[in-house]
Amino acid sequence: MNYKDLADLMFPDAKEIKYYEEKYPERNLKEGAIVTRIAPSPTGFTHIGGLYQGLIAKKVADQTEGVFFVRIEDTDQKREVKNAISEIVNSLTEFGFEPDEGMTSETEEKGNYGPYKQSIRKEIYQAYAKYLIEQGKAYPCFCSTEEIEEIRAKQEAAKIRPGYYGIWAKCRNLTVEEMIEKIKAGEKWIVRFKSPGREDRKIKHKDVIKGNVEFPENDQDIVIIKADGLPTYHFAHAVDDHLMRTTHVIRGDEWLSSVPLHLQLFQELGFKAPKYAHIAPIMKNDEGGKRKLSKRKDPEAAVSYYAEEGIPKEAVTEYLLNIANSTFENWRRANPDKPIKEFDLQLNKMSVSGALFDMVKLLDVSKIVISKMSAEEVYENSLAWAKKHDEELANLLETQKEYSLKVFGIERGNKKPRKDISKWSDVKENIAYMYEELFAKDTSEYLYQVINSKEEINKILDTYITKYYNENDDKQTWFDKIKELAGEMGYAKEVKEFKENPGKYTAHVGDASTVLRVALTKRTNTPDMYEIMKVLGKGIIQKRFQKAKI
Numbered sequence: 001m002n003y004k005d006l007a008d009l010m011f012p013d014a015k016e017i018k019y020y021e022e023k024y025p026e027r028n029l030k031e032g033a034i035v036t037r038i039a040p041s042p043t044g045f046t047h048i049g050g051l052y053q054g055l056i057a058k059k060v061a062d063q064t065e066g067v068f069f070v071r072i073e074d075t076d077q078k079r080e081v082k083n084a085i086s087e088i089v090n091s092l093t094e095f096g097f098e099p100d101e102g103m104t105s106e107t108e109e110k111g112n113y114g115p116y117k118q119s120i121r122k123e124i125y126q127a128y129a130k131y132l133i134e135q136g137k138a139y140p141c142f143c144s145t146e147e148i149e150e151i152r153a154k155q156e157a158a159k160i161r162p163g164y165y166g167i168w169a170k171c172r173n174l175t176v177e178e179m180i181e182k183i184k185a186g187e188k189w190i191v192r193f194k195s196p197g198r199e200d201r202k203i204k205h206k207d208v209i210k211g212n213v214e215f216p217e218n219d220q221d222i223v224i225i226k227a228d229g230l231p232t233y234h235f236a237h238a239v240d241d242h243l244m245r246t247t248h249v250i251r252g253d254e255w256l257s258s259v260p261l262h263l264q265l266f267q268e269l270g271f272k273a274p275k276y277a278h279i280a281p282i283m284k285n286d287e288g289g290k291r292k293l294s295k296r297k298d299p300e301a302a303v304s305y306y307a308e309e310g311i312p313k314e315a316v317t318e319y320l321l322n323i324a325n326s327t328f329e330n331w332r333r334a335n336p337d338k339p340i341k342e343f344d345l346q347l348n349k350m351s352v353s354g355a356l357f358d359m360v361k362l363l364d365v366s367k368i369v370i371s372k373m374s375a376e377e378v379y380e381n382s383l384a385w386a387k388k389h390d391e392e393l394a395n396l397l398e399t400q401k402e403y404s405l406k407v408f409g410i411e412r413g414n415k416k417p418r419k420d421i422s423k424w425s426d427v428k429e430n431i432a433y434m435y436e437e438l439f440a441k442d443t444s445e446y447l448y449q450v451i452n453s454k455e456e457i458n459k460i461l462d463t464y465i466t467k468y469y470n471e472n473d474d475k476q477t478w479f480d481k482i483k484e485l486a487g488e489m490g491y492a493k494e495v496k497e498f499k500e501n502p503g504k505y506t507a508h509v510g511d512a513s514t515v516l517r518v519a520l521t522k523r524t525n526t527p528d529m530y531e532i533m534k535v536l537g538k539g540i541i542q543k544r545f546q547k548a549k550i
Contacts, residue, residue, distance in 0.1 A: 001176045001177050001180055002176060003133060003134050003135070003136050003176060004134050005176070005180065006133055006140075006176050006179055006180055007130045007131075007133040007134045008130075009180055009183055009184075010130065010133060010140060010183065010189075010191070011126050011127070011129065011130040011133075013123075014123065014126045014127040014129075014130040015123070015127050016127070016131075017127050017128055017131045019127070020124055020127060020128075020243055021243075024112075024113055024243040024244065024245070026245060027067065027245045029065065029066060029067070030064075030065055032064055033061075033064045033065050033066035033067070033247075034060050034061050034063075034064045034066040034067075034247050034248050035061065035066050035067045035069075035244070035245055035246050035247045035248070036057045036060065036061050036066070036067075036068060036069075036246060036247065036248045036249070036250050037057060037068065037069045037070065037071050037102070037241075037244070037246060037249075037250075038050065038053050038054045038057055038070055038071075038092075038250075039070075039071040039072070039073045039237065039240075039251075040070075040072065040073065040088050041072075041073050041074060041076065041079070041080075042072055042074055042080050042081060042084030042085045042088065043076075043079040043080060043081055043084065044081050044084065044295070045084075045087065045295070045302045045303070045304060046087055046088055046091040046302070046303040046304070047293075047295065047301055047302065047303070048282060048293060048300065048301055048302070048303055048357075049252065049281060049282055049293065049301075050088070050091075050303070051091060051092070051095060051097075051303050051316075051320070052279070052282060052320050052323070052324070053250060053251065053252065053279060054092050054095075054097045055095070055097055055317060055320050055321070055324070056250055056279065056324055056345065056347070056350075057097075057250045058092075058097040058098075058099075059321075059345045060248070060250070060345060060347060061100070062341065063344060063345065066247070067100045067101060068097075068099050068100050068101075069099050069100060069101035069102040069111060069113070069116065069244065070088070070089065070092065070099040070101075070102030070103050070116065071102055071103075071116045071117075071118070071240060071244070072085055072088070072102075072103050072116065072117045072118065073118050073233060073236065073237070074117060074118055074119045075118050075119060075226075075230045075231055075232070075233065075236055076233075077119065077230075083106065085103055085105070085106045085117075086105055086106050088103075089103055089104055089105060091303045094307075094313060095303075095313045095316065095317055096313065096317065101113060101114075101116065102114075102116040103116050103117060113243065113244045113245070118230075118231070118236050118240070119230065121236070121239075121240070122229055122230060124239060124243070125224075125225065125230070125231040125235065125236055125239055126225065126229065128235075128239050128269065129191050129224055129225045129231075129235070131269075132193070132194075132224070132268065132269065133191070135268075136194070137193070137194050137196075137268050138191055138192060138193050138194055138224060139171060139172065139174070139179065139191070139192055139194055140171065140179050140182075140183065140189035140190070140191060140192075141164075141170075141171040141189060141190050141191070141192045141221075141223070142171055142182050142187050142188070142189050143164075143170055143171060147170070148164070151164070151168050151170070155168065161199070163220045164192065164220060164221050164222075165195065165199075165219045165220045165221055166219065169192075169221045171192070172192075172194065172221060188227060189227075190223050190225060190226055190227050191223070191224050191225035192221045192222065192223055192224065193221055193222050193223075193224045193235070193265065193268070194221060195218055195219050195220055195221050195222075195264065196264070196268065197217035197218045197219040197260070197264055198217055198219055199216045199217060199219045200216070201216070201217045202214050202215065202216060202217065203215055203216075203217055203259075203260050203263065205259055205260075205263065205276070207256070207259075207276055207277065207278055208248065208275050208276065208277035208347045208348060209277045209278055209279060209280075209347055209348065209350045209352065210253070210256065210278055210352055211352070213256065213259070215257070215259060215260045216260065217260055217264070218260040218261040218264050220261070222234055222235075222261065234258065234261055234262065234265065235265065237249075237262070238262060238265040238266055238269060238271065239269070241274055242266070242269070242271040242272075246274045247274055247275065248274055248275045248276075248277055248347075249274045249275070249276050249277070250277045250279065250347075251276075251277075251278060251279065252278065252279055252281060253278040253279060253280055253281065254281075255278060256278045259276060262276075277347050277350075279350065280350070280351050280352060280353055280354040280355065281293070281354045282323065282354060282355060282356075282357045283354035283355065283356050283357065284298060284356065284357050285356060290354065290356070292354070293357055300357065300359060308389070309423050309424075309425050310381075310382075310385040310389070310423040310424025310425040310426075310427075311362070311363070311366050311422075311423045311424075312366060312369055312370060312381065312423075312424075314369050315362065315365050315366035315369040315370075316362070317340060318332065318340070318365050318369060319361065319362045319365045319366075321340065321343065321345065322361075322365070323351075323355040323357075324345060324350055324355075325343075325345055325346060325349050325350065326349070326351075327346075327349060328343060328345075331343050336372075337372075363422040363423065364422075366422045366423055367419040367420075367421065367422045368419065370419075370421045370422070371412075371417040371418060371419045371421075372417070373412075374412070374413065375405050375406075375408040375409035375412055375413075376405065378408040378412070378421070378427075379397065379401070379404055379405055379408050381424055382397060382408075382424050382427045383397045383398065384424075385424035385425065385427075386424070386427075386428075389425065390425075390428060392428075393427065393428045396435055396437065396438070400435070403535075406535045407431050407434045407435075407535055408431075410527045410528060410531040410532060410535060411527040411528045411531060418527045418528075420527065433520070433521040433522060433523065433526075434532070434535065434536070436540065439522075439544075442522055444522055445522075446518050446519065446522055446548055447518060447522075447524065448514065448515055448518050449511070449514055449518075449524060450506075450507050450511040450514070451491075451506075451507050451511050451512065451514070451515050456489065457515055457519075457548070457549075458549045459489065460485065460489060460512055460515045460516070461515070461516070461519055461545040461548060461549060462545075462549075463485060463488065463489075464482075464485055464516060464545075465541065465542055465545055467485075468481040468482070468484065468485050469481075469538065469541070471533075471534070471537065471538050475530045478530050478533075479530070482509060482512060482513055482516070483509050485512055486507075486508065486509040486511075486512040489507075489512060490505070490506070491505055491506065491507040491508055491509065491511065491512055492504075492505040492507070492508040492509065493508075493509055494508070494509065495508050495509065495510055513529065516529065517529050518548075519544060519545055519548035520532065520533070520536065520541065520544050520545075
C-alpha cells in the first residue's frame with residue numbers, strides 16, 4: 001500500500017491535475033500586465049471596504065492592460081445570504097468597476113477561467129488534494145469535533161500555542177495502511193495539509209504595500225478539504241489563483257498573518273506564488289481613538305448608504321482614490337477635468353496604516369463633482385433619487401421639467417459654479433424656495449439682519465418693485481439699480497464707502513440686497529440673486545414681496 005492507493009481510495013473520480021493545467025493555460029497578455037481579482041463571500045451587504053478593494057484591483061489591472069475578475073468564495077455555505085452575489089456584482093458595475101471576467105449575476109458568468117464560484121469547483125479542489133495526498137503532503141484526519149476540542153483544552157491548560165501541529169497532530173503519523181483501514185471501515189474523514197514548516201524558523205516576504213515583513217513559518221496542519229467535500233478558503237484560493245493565473249492578490253491586511261501558510265501551500269503544490277498586496281482598512285475616529293468602519297455601528301460602511309443618501313458614485317470613487325493614493329488630490333487639482341482613468345494609481349504608494357474615513361471631506365468632494373454637472377445631469381440624478389426616496393420632489397420635478405432645468409441652471413456652467421449641493425438628498429432643501437408649492441409650507445421667520453425696521457423693509461420692497469425692477473435688465477444694470485435704491489434709502493452705495501465712513505451710514509448696498517433676498521427666499525445665503533429673480537419672474541416676485549410685508 002502506498003500514497004497513490006490512499007489517494008485513489010479517497011478520490012476515485014478525481015482527474016489528474018494535468019487536465020486542469022492544460023484547460024487553464026497561461027494568459028496571453030503583455031509583459032507586466034496585472035491579473036487580479038476581488039473574491040468576496042456572499043454573506044451580507046457590500047461593505048465600502050470591498051468597493052475600495054474593487055476600485056484598486058480594477059484600476060491597476062486597467063492601467064497595465066491586464067484582467068480584473070470577480071470570484072465568489074462561497075465554500076462556507078451556512079453563512080450565505082440570498083441575492084448577495086447580485087448585490088456585489090451590481091455594486092461594482094454601478095460604480096464603474098465592471099469586471100472583465102467572473103460572476104455577472106447569481107448564476108451567470110463570463111470568461112474562460114471559470115467556474116468563478118467556488119462551490120461549483122469542487123472537483124478541481126479534490127484533484128489537487130488528491131495530488132498532495134499522492135505526494136505525501138496531505139493526509140486524511142479522522143479526529144472528531146470532541147477530540148479537537150480536547151486537544152485545544154489541553155493546550156490551553158498547558159498555556160501553549162493552540163492548533164493541530166507536531167505532537168498534537170494525532171493523525172499525521174498514521175501509516176498508509178492504518179488510514180486505508182479506517183476509511184474502509186467507514187470512519188468519517190477530512191483532509192489536512194502536512195506542513196513542512198517549523199515555528200522556530202522565520203520567513204521573509206516583501207509585500208507590495210507593506211514592504212518587508214517577517215513571520216514564523218507555518219507549522220499547522222490545516223484542513224484543506226472539509227467533511228462536505230468543499231475546500232477551506234486557504235486551499236481554494238491557492239488553487240484558484242494559480243489556475244486563474246492571478247499575478248497580484250490584493251486583499252485586506254487582516255490576511256497578512258496568513259502569508260506564511262499561503263506561500264507554503266503554493267510551494268508544496270508546485271505553483272509560482274502571486275505577489276501579495278495587503279490594503280490597510282478604512283478607519284474612523286471614535287472618541288479620540290481609531291477603529292475600523294463597522295457594519296454594526298456605521299451606516300456609511302454599507303455601499304447602499306451612498307445611493308440612499310444620494311451621494312454620486314463619481315464622488316465616492318474620487319474620495320476612495322484620495323484615500324488610496326495621497327498624490328491623487330494634487331493630481332485632481334492640476335487636472336480638474338481629466339477622467340479618472342488617466343490617474344496612475346501606485347500600489348506601493350498606498351498607506352501602510354489605515355486611512356481615516358472623513359464624511360465632511362467626502363461631501364466636499366461631492367460638491368465639486370456635482371458643481372461640474374450640467375443642469376440636465378443634476379435634474380436627471382435628482383429625479384432618479386427622488387423617485388425612490390421623495391415622492392413630492394419627484395412629482396414637482398416631473399410636472400415642471402422645463403422650469404426645474406432653469407432652477408438647476410442657476411450659477412451653473414460658469415467659472416465659479418455653485419457648490420451648495422453635496423448629495424441628491426440635499427436638493428429639496430436647497431431649491432424649495434424656487435417652488436411656490438414648497439415655499440408656501442415654509443413657516444420660518446424672515447430674518448433680515450442689519451436692516452430690520454418694518455417700515456424700512458416695506459419701503460425697500462415697494463420702491464424696488466415699482467421703480468427699479470425690470471425683468472429685461474442685464475446683470476450689471478440690475479445691480480446698479482440696487483445701488484441706486486440703497487442711495488435713495490440713505491445707505492452707502494458701496495461697501496467700501498460704508499467702511500471708510502463709520503457712523504455716517506446705518507447700512508450699505510449689501511444689506512439692502514439682503515432684504516430683497518430674504519423677502520424672496522427667507523434665506524440670507526443663496527446662489528446668484530439676479531439669476532433667481534430671472535427664473536422666478538415678476539409675478540412671483542411681487543407675490544413674495546407682498547407676503548413679506550404682512
